[in-house]
Amino acid sequence: MTDPSIFPAGAPVSGDDKHLRILSTTDLAGIEISLADVVATVEGAYRTLHAGRSDNPRKLTVKPQDGHSVAYAMLGRDGSRDVVAIKTSYKHGLDKSREEQHYYTSLTVYDDVTGLPLAMMDCSRIGSLRTPAVSALLARECAAPGARSALVIGTGTQGRLALPFLLTTLPDLDRLMLFGTHSEGITAVREQLRSHFPDREVEIVTDLRAAASAADVVVATAGGHTPAAVEAGWLEPGTLSVLVGHGLAPSTLHEAGRVIATSEAQMHVTGTDMADADGKFPPVHAELPAVIAGVAAGRHSAKERIFAYNSGLVVTDIALGHRFAQLALAQGLGTEVALWR
Numbered sequence: 001m002t003d004p005s006i007f008p009a010g011a012p013v014s015g016d017d018k019h020l021r022i023l024s025t026t027d028l029a030g031i032e033i034s035l036a037d038v039v040a041t042v043e044g045a046y047r048t049l050h051a052g053r054s055d056n057p058r059k060l061t062v063k064p065q066d067g068h069s070v071a072y073a074m075l076g077r078d079g080s081r082d083v084v085a086i087k088t089s090y091k092h093g094l095d096k097s098r099e100e101q102h103y104y105t106s107l108t109v110y111d112d113v114t115g116l117p118l119a120m121m122d123c124s125r126i127g128s129l130r131t132p133a134v135s136a137l138l139a140r141e142c143a144a145p146g147a148r149s150a151l152v153i154g155t156g157t158q159g160r161l162a163l164p165f166l167l168t169t170l171p172d173l174d175r176l177m178l179f180g181t182h183s184e185g186i187t188a189v190r191e192q193l194r195s196h197f198p199d200r201e202v203e204i205v206t207d208l209r210a211a212a213s214a215a216d217v218v219v220a221t222a223g224g225h226t227p228a229a230v231e232a233g234w235l236e237p238g239t240l241s242v243l244v245g246h247g248l249a250p251s252t253l254h255e256a257g258r259v260i261a262t263s264e265a266q267m268h269v270t271g272t273d274m275a276d277a278d279g280k281f282p283p284v285h286a287e288l289p290a291v292i293a294g295v296a297a298g299r300h301s302a303k304e305r306i307f308a309y310n311s312g313l314v315v316t317d318i319a320l321g322h323r324f325a326q327l328a329l330a331q332g333l334g335t336e337v338a339l340w341r
Contacts, residue, residue, distance in 0.1 A: 017116055017340065019337060019340075020336070020339045021117075021325070021328075022119070022120055022335045022336075022337055023324070023334045024335070025124065027328055027334050028126075028324055029125065030331075030333070031324055031328060033323070035161075035165055035196060036168055039133045039165070039169060042130055042134060042316045042319065043137060044080065044319060045078065045313075045315045045316045046288060046289040047289070047292060048315070049315050050289035051079075053079030054078050054080070055315075056076045057074075057075055058266065059269060060074075061270075070094060071091075074088075074314035076313075076314035077315075077318075078315055078318045080319075081319060083109050083318060084109070085107055085109040085317070085318040085321065086107075086108055087107045087314050087318075088105065090105070094224065097225070098223055106123050107120070107121050107123040107126065107318070107321045108121075109121075118322070119321075119325040130312065130317060131312060132165040134310050135165065135242050135310050138260065139217050140170060141291045141292065144238040144240065144299070144302045145302055147216035147240070148173060148175060148216060149214055150163065150177065150218075151177040151179065151212060152176075152177070152178050152179070153180075153208070153218070154222030154244075155181075155182050155189050156221065156222070156223055156245075158221035158245060159185065160188050160189050160192045162221055163178070163200075164193055164195075166219070175203065176201070176202045176203060179208050181226065189202060208228055209234050212234045212239075213234050213236055216238065217240050217241075218240070218241045218248070219244065222245050223246060226246050226247055228247040230247060230248050232249070233251070237304075238303050239305055240308060241256075242308045243310065246273075250273075250275070250276065252307050253282065253309075255305075256282075256306060257304040257305045258299060258307075259283065259284050259307050260284070260286055260287070260308040261287055261309040262287065263311055267309045268281060270311050284309075288308075
């Protein structure tokens with residue numbers, strides 16, 4: 001476990017006004033960081049945002065009419081770290097199988113005290129950590145008291161760390177279920193769980209309806225081609241359902257007793273498949289930053305069925321990306337490029 005005191009939040013991590021440190025996928029893969037550290041970093045970003053010290057504008061989206069690709073651009077500022085960053089995300093082949101798709105995402109960070117560039121990095125590992133950490137925070141704040149069972153739908157990038165992060169914030173979970181359709185993904189989920197919690201086992205389920213009705217927490221991370229679509233009527237009173245990708249039917253949102261979102265505005269941008277026939281959404285009762293700050297309730301009763309929408313806020317990518325840049329510099333990782341010379 002890394003010691004956060006080694007790297008103060010606003011500590012500079014790079015260089016001059018001529019060079020940019022490039023952190024590759026390989027550079028970032030070798031950096032060790034605990035799940036608890038990731039959760040704490042993401043939670044801190046939410047608290048700073050709610051306090052009004054950070055900026056997280058609505059993301060920009062570009063998508064062709066035939067829907068074969070999608071691109072996002074997200075600009076933000078972290079007020080506790082005094083950094084500004086822009087994240088880009090581009091996925092091509094949405095009409096094809098997972099193996100045929102292309103996906104690229106990057107984060108470029110600038111020091112807002114010195115005005116110098118800090119680093120440009122592949123953002124895939126940051127996203128693979130940040131997203132399940134957010135789901136775990138949603139579960140901590142919104143799951144019914146005494147929640148003991150969890151179901152994860154999907155075995156892709158976001159599904160593989162979902163259970164370890166859930167156990168980080170809800171250590172009393174004693175039944176862990178997984179619904180997946182890709183054997184290699186199921187193997188990867190098992191390996192990740194064993195790596196972080198070697199004494200825990202995951203139960204592979206094929207009857208999605210029975211598993212959903214037995215789960216206190218359902219986290220849907222599947223891709224767009226998944227056959228999974230959990231209906232509201234399958235869920236018991238008190239169930240928390242968290243949507244990250246796909247795997248939940250729109251009824252879980254529209255028939256929920258309470259709706260929580262990381263960002264209501266972003267849910268309206270990226271969650272259009274959950275809208276009703278008129279393209280409308282039910283109102284969001286609270287956003288996660290306010291819940292974490294303690295000014296809004298995650299739930300009001302143990303029997304309340306809750307739908308939570310997990311869309312990325314760039315301030316969480318900035319905080320985690322900045323942390324990785326600090327750790328990378330300490331280990332001498334990355335390549336300095338004379339970009340502006």
